[in-house]
Amino acid sequence: MEKKYRKYGLISIKAVEHLVLMIIAIATIVAIGQEILHIFEAREVALADLLLLFIYLEVLAMVSHYAESGKLPIRMPLYIAIVALARYLILDMKAMDDWRIVAISVSTFILASTVIVIRWGQLKLPYPRRNENS
Structure with a gap:
């Protein structure tokens, strides 16, 4: 009986982990869209904008790597x-x-x-x- 609870506990934790990863990925994609919209509205690309987009890209890469390998x-x-x-x-x-x-x-x-x-x-x-x- 204990193995059964342990199995369902691990499955539940993995499901929450994947849900949170999806939330982080979606939020990052939304933030990228907002930044691109800001760049088009300002009609100029500043270095700060590029660095912010790079940060978002690194967050997405980190989420992708963690989702694939389970390691950060x-x-x-x-x-x-x-x-x-x-x-x-x-x-x-x-x-x-x-x-x-x-x-x-x-x-x-x-x-x-x-x-x-x-x-x-x-x-x-x-x-x-x-x-x-x-």
Whole structure:
């Protein structure tokens, strides 16, 4: 009886997981549409607009990868964070004091360094392959 509940529990959790993934994908697509509409209304494409579209694209890629593999590579949210910080810096640089610019720059450098370290670790220190029978 316990196995039956465990099986239905896992099925339920997977169903909720896929539902939330679909909601995230749909919301991201809507946001992309809104941004494109904004670009057409403004009749100009700013760098901030392109960076925002790139963030949306990364979110969609992350959802797609997670839906296909069931795994979320930690590098994808880091890429999104780096682009978001760059966008923030580009948009508000004139209104920022020097310390805030330095803090954002250092944060971006730390995130980029983290990506490099994670990638190096994946190449040089890979996880052992799991035995599919266990």
